[in-house]
Amino acid sequence: MELLDFYCQCENVLFMGNKILIDIQFKRNHLLQNGFDLTMSLYCGIACRRKSFWCFRLLSTYVTKTRYLFELKEDDDACKKAQQTGAFYLFHSLAPLLQKSGHQYQAPRHSLLELERLLAKFGQDTQRIEDSVLIGCSEQHEAWFALDLVLNSSSSINASLQKSEMETELKGSFTKLRKALFQLNTKDASLLTTAQALLRWHDAHQFCSRSGQPTKKNMAGSKRVCPSNKIIYYPQMAPVVITLVSDGTRCLLARQSSFPKGMYSALAGFCDIGESMEEAVRREVAEEVGLEVETLQYSASQHWPFPNSSLMIACHATVKPGQTEIQVNLKELEAAGWFSHDEVATALRKNNPYTQQQNGTFWLPPKLAIAHQLIKEWVEKPSCSPLPA
Template sequence: MAAVYQALHRRASSLLCRLHSTYVRKMRYLNKLKEDDSLCGQARTSGTFYLFHNLSPFLQKAEKKYLVPQLSAAEMQRILEKFPAAEQWMEKSVLIGCSDEHIPHFALDLGALEKSVIESELQGSFTDLRKALFVVDGKDSPLLASAQSLLRWHDSHQYCSKTGQPTQKNPAGSKRVCQASGITYYPQVSPVVITLVSDGSRCLLARQPSFPPGMFTALSGFCDVGENVEEAVRREVAEEVGLEVESLRYSASQHWPFPSSSLMLGCHALVGAQQAEISMDSLELEEARWFGLEEIVEGLKREPRSSKQDDGSFLPWFPPRQAIAHQLICEWVRQQ
């Protein structure tokens, strides 16, 4: 029996090593593409492309599912030949990843071209990213989010902040350089704390006026310069609902493309049950209140379209499973 166990252990260890080395090779290949302009240019001829139009990703509907097609370089050329300066459009693409087999993935925004021609040719539609993230397969959501963030960054950083001169994108899209000043610009993310506050038996959720009717979520806010995560959580909770955090713990993080490439740092925060009276900042929030376990469980089951009642009011519902707020709420439920 011991010999069998050792053999299984060696086999599992060997598999783990192979998986690890696959990941390492993949990351090193991506880094080479970012650093070697010639290699990246060659990779475009064998890569796959995700299309956007004014930052909206291209989707195709197959029965009840929404698919994110990956177009080959040849398919891209066929589409772009219908428009002038086709070769220049390929150079606008940005590298967003690669497969385990080292097939590079690029994203390309064709916002200056006629949308209806592309949609008709490819039999699909460009869809607002806020909708797309929640209807496509879970593995595609992060890729679309990072692709849109990178495309948005390039669109808004075409000029040097020091000289006012145009900046140039490298083939991978991992940086922009101002030739006049020599300054190199890199894509940026903004750290945001998102916090599920609890008093031990209840959790606190809130909504802003811009939210869809009935949707509640965890408190969130940008980190100020000089703050660490703990300080940002305590400040945001104090500012938005007037409560003082006694303790907190980090849960997980998630890249989020809104409003402009955010790194969401998910936390759980505990406040004293005897000091749990909410004093809401009405400039930030429309409503903030405590939810008990039963109401949270029911809200997790509820779909947005089924939350409207006969009298026109809406029952509470929460962000879908792709959002880190959903993960925080589910973690709280499991802890009760």
């Protein structure tokens, strides 16, 4: 809601439930007097009355957005209401609807009305909209949902036959996410990977593992409940460590036989139950290349949707300079080796997922993958000072 719409209607504040919109003039004076930066988007907040004063706690756009999403996850009625003014990303058997222009893909959004028309046209029950999952919202609190037009549909055979007609109607194509991910902008890529992971999780958790009864999704899709024993199931991610090992001058890259031809990456592996991140890094490096980690340093993390939802935890690690002889575990890897700073820097510069390197040179994972960021960090600062493992 635009703050300026209410400028003439209020003195200092406009109350909306427990939220307030502060009159822009009041805000400007107040912030100027207090030396705040006016470019900060502080206009929503919480008010309480103390004696003759109103106390305001201003909240940033990020905080109000987060609180709004929390409310939609907790309150089915609020979430259903948000669908009226919300927008929907569409999927078909977990492939998102995309529109292509040149090398780039875009993910179109549809209003509730457009979605109802589409479902009616293809003979599907509009009740299906309740299968959609909440994946985010705009700064103006337009809620964003994702719906798979085929999964869980009672008329799934029919729906799959209608795929091409739907694509024509929607002026796009349902494209495998693996194929499109690296040609999407970061925001769409993040929303679509979240959406796909959540839709896949719901599809795979239709029944209670204790009672065998069908589970019921809440409106936002943030959980499923078994009506007979009230067990609540929440969407899950598997923790995975990804480690770039260095001996001080070179870094260790490896490939699995399932990787695209010529691609090398950092070492990765699922955490075992009961393990800390540090223990998982030490074990994976020992298991896959037969080396003992000496120091490690956390870098960053990333949600990764393939093949199921993982939380990738990225680290830099070192081994002792004298103990660098690799023993590749051929059950896990096809090849592994040490690469010089120059070799990796050159590969990083030339890296292009559309024209994979010719003439036997290796190439690295694309920018959106955390492995790429880890390798880039090492190239830019090869001698970081990690902690003992």
